[in-house]
Amino acid sequence: MEIKNSEFVVSSPVVSKCPDDNKPEYAFIGRSNVGKSSLINMLCNHKGLAKTSATPGKTLLINHFIINKEWYLVDLPGYGYARRSKSVQQKLQQMIMSYILQREQLINVFVLIDIRHEPQKIDVEFIDWLGQSNIPFSIVFTKADKLTASKISSNVNSYLEKLKETWEELPPYFVTSSEKCIGRDEILDYIEQINKK
Ligand code: GDP
Numbered sequence: 096m097e098i099k100n101s102e103f104v105v106s107s108p109v110v111s112k113c114p115d116d117n118k119p120e121y122a123f124i125g126r127s128n129v130g131k132s133s134l135i136n137m138l139c140n141h142k143g144l145a146k147t148s149a150t151p152g153k154t155l156l157i158n159h160f161i162i163n164k165e166w167y168l169v170d171l172p173g174y175g176y177a178r179r180s181k182s183v184q185q186k187l188q189q190m191i192m193s194y195i196l197q198r199e200q201l202i203n204v205f206v207l208i209d210i211r212h213e214p215q216k217i218d219v220e221f222i223d224w225l226g227q228s229n230i231p232f233s234i235v236f237t238k239a240d241k242l243t244a245s246k247i248s249s250n251v252n253s254y255l256e257k258l259k260e261t262w263e264e265l266p267p268y269f270v271t272s273s274e275k276c277i278g279r280d281e282i283l284d285y286i287e288q289i290n291k292k
Pocket of ligand 1: 125126127128129130131132133134146173237238239240241271272273274275
């Protein structure tokens with residue numbers, strides 16, 4: 096898919112304030128600092144579209160971007176930022192879960208995982224919750240430029256092995272680098288294929 100047009104539309108504190116024109120939505124989520132804003136900017140080829148930031152976890156709202164005037168890319172708040180208070184953390188979690196469970200036009204959740212790290216409990220629990228809730232999702236491994244090809248493949252495999260402990264069917268996954276523009280076509284083609292159905 097070619098991205099001809101990408102624009103910020105609205106930041107919403109609750110699902111009921113999200114756009115109501117019923118276009119298909121693809122959401123992106125991950126731990127703070129996983130590289131979500133950089134990935135969104137890379138996908139849209141639009142520097143500064145999503146705010147990359149030196150202070151992790153700044154976005155606390157549901158951010159809608161309209162792509163090619165056809166579908167929404169949704170930037171969900173990063174989870175698991177240690178320096179947030181418990182009550183803020185809980186409120187965010189509630190907002191994220193309500194959005195994911197209630198949003199009928201949500202087609203797929205892309206869960207971002209930093210490819211350098213061992214499977215983290217908070218990510219695996221989130222993935223398990225998506226699976227249990229029957230929400231279609233895929234995994235996006237980020238920052239692949241930081242590892243060698245063999246380390247990428249061994250880390251991806253150990254992640255998939257971890258998921259196999261719980262799930263028979265593994266989700267689609269993408270290996271990406273925003274720095275090196277890796278994985279862009281794969282994710283956009285995946286979205287295009289689903290949109291065509
Ligand atoms: P967010 O908090 O998940 O939105 O993460 P950001 O996109 O703001 O990125 C967090 C940090 O990781 C920043 O310092 C980025 O420059 C860096 N980063 C993001 N993506 C990549 C990548 O693909 N490769 C490398 N090497 N660094 C990245």
